[in-house]
Amino acid sequence: MTELLISDFITGLMIFVRISAMFLFAPLFSNSAIPNLVRFALALIITYILFFNVETYPFTENDQLIFIILFGIKEVLVGITMGFVLSIVFQGISFAGLLVGRDMGLAMSSMFDPVTGDDGNIIATLLSMAAMIVFILINGHQFIIESLSYSFKVIPLGAFKVTEGVMNLIIKFSGSIFILALKISAPIMVAFFLIHLASGIIARVSPSFQVFFVLLPLKIGLGIFLLAIVTPLYIYLFRTLMYQYEDKLLEIVKMIGN
Numbered sequence: 001m002t003e004l005l006i007s008d009f010i011t012g013l014m015i016f017v018r019i020s021a022m023f024l025f026a027p028l029f030s031n032s033a034i035p036n037l038v039r040f041a042l043a044l045i046i047t048y049i050l051f052f053n054v055e056t057y058p059f060t061e062n063d064q065l066i067f068i069i070l071f072g073i074k075e076v077l078v079g080i081t082m083g084f085v086l087s088i089v090f091q092g093i094s095f096a097g098l099l100v101g102r103d104m105g106l107a108m109s110s111m112f113d114p115v116t117g118d119d120g121n122i123i124a125t126l127l128s129m130a131a132m133i134v135f136i137l138i139n140g141h142q143f144i145i146e147s148l149s150y151s152f153k154v155i156p157l158g159a160f161k162v163t164e165g166v167m168n169l170i171i172k173f174s175g176s177i178f179i180l181a182l183k184i185s186a187p188i189m190v191a192f193f194l195i196h197l198a199s200g201i202i203a204r205v206s207p208s209f210q211v212f213f214v215l216l217p218l219k220i221g222l223g224i225f226l227l228a229i230v231t232p233l234y235i236y237l238f239r240t241l242m243y244q245y246e247d248k249l250l251e252i253v254k255m256i257g258n
Contacts, residue, residue: 010068011056014075014157016047019148021079025087026144027135046145054152074160078256081170082151085249086144088173089241092180093131097124099185103192104223105216123227127184127234134238143246151253160256169252184237188226192219 020043023029029039101121135141195218203211 007056010071011054011157012047012051014072015050015054015152016043017072018075018079018151019043019046019050021076022083022144022148023079025080025083027086027090028132028141029144030083030087046148050149050152053149055156071158074158077162078151078155078160081166081252081256082147082249084170085173085252086140086245088177089180089238089245090128090131090135092177092241093184093238094124094128095177095181096184097121097127099181100124100127100188100223100227103189103219105219123223130231130235131238131242134235135242138239138242140242140246147246147249147253150250154253155256163255163258165255165258166252169255173248173252180241184234187230188223191222191226195219195222 020040023039023043029042098121101123104123195215199211199215
């Protein structure tokens with residue numbers, strides 16, 4: 001009877017560890033605006049819901065504490081990996097905003113980004129907040145909970161293995177942050193490249209013309225105008241990217257489970 005109670009306790013603890021680790025990196029749940037107590041309570045509630053569908057940890061009296069700690073570290077790695085995959089989209093969007101803001105001349109206008117928890121320019125913060133709104137509208141927060149439930153079916157407790165396939169997927173997804181940023185910022189960056197090219201030609205043809213005094217307000221005004229035009233396209237793009245990375249999350253979960 002005692003072994004059964006200890007097994008149940010360790011099982012619930014490991015479920016809680018995986019959920020908490022994912023909440024540290026998953027979009028919305030990792031937001032600093034959510035108090036730690038609320039995040040802890042939510043993880044505890046989800047643990048209780050999932051507990052009855054998870055295979056019990058096979059505890060014996062001969063089990064040493066070091067093995068239980070290693071067991072917990074595996075669950076932390078599973079949660080971090082899952083949360084990281086979903087956060088890639090938001091990191092790419094924030095990086096794209098940094099690129100656009102730099103070309104607009106807003107690189108020095110630092111502003112706290114409540115989504116990523118870092119300091120960025122105004123454009124990066126606006127794009128991150130827009131992406132978070134889209135994420136909530138497509139029920140991304142519900143998908144996070146569903147993916148956790150699915151992960152316990154595919155990856156039993158303590159079954160995490162660092163294989164070559166898993167490492168290759170993580171590296172591939174990490175590199176896609178820069179690709180996403182370039183795809184998102186490409187239309188505006190091309191427009192600014194043409195402006196810089198035109199200003200260089202004007203400065204060459206008419207050296208007395210004060211190009212830099214005209215260029216800065218022109219870039220800010222044009223940047224705001226272009227953002228207003230491409231915003232509907234960005235909203236559709238954010239939605240498509242999030243659906244894609246939800247599929248990629250399931251892909252890496254299956255890879256870890258194999």
